[in-house]
Amino acid sequence: MSEHPVIELRHVEKHFGELHVLKDINLSVARGEVVVVIGPSGSGKSTLCRTINRLETIDSGEIRIDGERIPREGKNLARLRSQIGMVFQSFNLFPHRTVLDNVTIAPVDVLRIPKKQAREEALRLLERVGVGDQARKVPAQLSGGQQQRAAIARALAMHPKAMLFDEPTSALDPEMIGEVLNVMTELAREGMTMLVVTHEMNFARRVASRVIFMENGSILEEGSPESFFTHPQTQRAQAFLQSIQDH
Amino acid sequence: MSKTKKPSIRDYLYEPPGPRTRTWIRVGTALALGLIAALVYAVIHQFAVTGQLKAKYWSFFSRWTTWRFIGQGLLTTVEVALTAAAITFAAGFLLMRGRLSRHAILWRLSAGLISFTRGVPTLLFIYFFFLVVPRTGVKLSAFWKIALPVAISACGVVAEAFRGGVNAVPRGQREAALSLGMTERRAFYRILFPQAFRYIIPTLIAELVIVLKDTTFAYIVSCADLMQNARVLISNYDALVSTYLVVAVIYILINYGLNRLSENLAGRESRRKTA
Numbered sequence A: 001m002s003e004h005p006v007i008e009l010r011h012v013e014k015h016f017g018e019l020h021v022l023k024d025i026n027l028s029v030a031r032g033e034v035v036v037v038i039g040p041s042g043s044g045k046s047t048l049c050r051t052i053n054r055l056e057t058i059d060s061g062e063i064r065i066d067g068e069r070i071p072r073e074g075k076n077l078a079r080l081r082s083q084i085g086m087v088f089q090s091f092n093l094f095p096h097r098t099v100l101d102n103v104t105i106a107p108v109d110v111l112r113i114p115k116k117q118a119r120e121e122a123l124r125l126l127e128r129v130g131v132g133d134q135a136r137k138v139p140a141q142l143s144g145g146q147q148q149r150a151a152i153a154r155a156l157a158m159h160p161k162a163m164l165f166d167e168p169t170s171a172l173d174p175e176m177i178g179e180v181l182n183v184m185t186e187l188a189r190e191g192m193t194m195l196v197v198t199h200e201m202n203f204a205r206r207v208a209s210r211v212i213f214m215e216n217g218s219i220l221e222e223g224s225p226e227s228f229f230t231h232p233q234t235q236r237a238q239a240f241l242q243s244i245q246d247h
Numbered sequence B: 001m002s003k004t005k006k007p008s009i010r011d012y013l014y015e016p017p018g019p020r021t022r023t024w025i026r027v028g029t030a031l032a033l034g035l036i037a038a039l040v041y042a043v044i045h046q047f048a049v050t051g052q053l054k055a056k057y058w059s060f061f062s063r064w065t066t067w068r069f070i071g072q073g074l075l076t077t078v079e080v081a082l083t084a085a086a087i088t089f090a091a092g093f094l095l096m097r098g099r100l101s102r103h104a105i106l107w108r109l110s111a112g113l114i115s116f117t118r119g120v121p122t123l124l125f126i127y128f129f130f131l132v133v134p135r136t137g138v139k140l141s142a143f144w145k146i147a148l149p150v151a152i153s154a155c156g157v158v159a160e161a162f163r164g165g166v167n168a169v170p171r172g173q174r175e176a177a178l179s180l181g182m183t184e185r186r187a188f189y190r191i192l193f194p195q196a197f198r199y200i201i202p203t204l205i206a207e208l209v210i211v212l213k214d215t216t217f218a219y220i221v222s223c224a225d226l227m228q229n230a231r232v233l234i235s236n237y238d239a240l241v242s243t244y245l246v247v248a249v250i251y252i253l254i255n256y257g258l259n260r261l262s263e264n265l266a267g268r269e270s271r272r273k274t275a
């Protein structure tokens, strides 16, 4: 048992040119924790998420995965990235490959798992997220909800230590949101360490161990879902929750 | 598979025409066809008047040796074109990799070579290989004196076509590949380039047509390609118009074939994607 947080950010700063997008971000996610990040558009949630596997570089501060500092580049960076699953708003399945290939390609290429074994495991994972019967199709033939669930299976196939979700349901038709959230809830219950950017407040209430409220590049508030949703401390958080309820 | 007509790019770019537009299209088509027919008639008539249709200009085409000679030239043309195409595609690929590289020196060098080869006319490269290279003591056969310059002159355009295709692949594809632990290189070869290829095929085939046309400069270096052999026939039989007509038809047929190939490949790709 390691006592390191699975994900740890210390004094992380990030600029896009003049724009200060991440301001002294300190955050750690322990094993099995589900941290939900909420906040208004442009507050830096996606950027935060993407710095964790270095899809965005940072200006200063440090980021550790399971105690190990993220390398700047090369094979070691790739290895560390492979330990963190990422689920994108726009699914980003590989359109030129079948759903099954999407799930096996990285385990075979990166982890060097034998093809046959990778296929068996992929089918099990696809079954688990409820798209086992779609394995031989190409992504374009699946509904949005099915694609996103396949994308989750693809990330799980790498046996990640943690999963990052950046608004996984924002591109979905309302009737498909539930099926994706169900898969995520199931994952959380099985003990997966997760960092989830989402506007789904019910999911946050039910599943989050901790809620983080971001605005303008800073973490303004952090707490359990009960305390955050019932007694938000800052006026900004109160206003944000109000604005969401009005919708 | 359904037998319905596969949608072409036109169907995406334009609304289907209404009844009135369709009438106009029909009138326009009829007019254009009439005009072309008139033009063809005028040309043939003019040939007849100037005596170009006389038997002496055409009878040597009934000889087997004439066609063998044309066939040999055609074979050389195809060999030169395929060799030049293979070289230009390989060089174009390398230049594209350099152009997309993060190393400043590689990047600049590739960008410079791409602009240079795109900016200089093919003919200058041919003269370079014809006049300058031999003086350096390097001995090249006529075959390479035409294949190399044609390849060099096309490779910049090919590199840019490759780059355009790679850049057309959505950003998220690279990010998804990286997030799965692929290195940049693996992500490129496994995920980005196979997808880019779909966008690139039509340009590559268009470039193949240009390469084929450029090989007609082979006579400058005395490489016995289709064009050079045609010139021999012309001087032997004093039959300029008839020979050029036959040769033009051959070139048109080849390029038409290439265009059909391009359409077929593009069609198959789009069918596979939505299959």
Ligand SMILES: Nc1ncnc2c1ncn2[C@@H]1O[C@H](COP(=O)(O)OP(=O)(O)OP(=O)(O)O)[C@@H](O)[C@H]1O
Pocket: A016, A019, A021, A039, A040, A041, A042, A043, A044, A045, A046, A047, A048
């Ligand atoms: N590559 C980039 N270059 C420049 N500015 C960027 C870039 N990516 C994001 N930004 C800017 O950084 C800020 C934070 O963006 P980010 O995407 O992290 O916000 P977000 O909280 O995820 O918003 P949303 O809810 O709209 O997804 C925004 O102002 C955005 O315009």
Ligand SMILES: [Mg+2]
Pocket: A045, A046, A047, A167
């Ligand atoms: Mg975002």
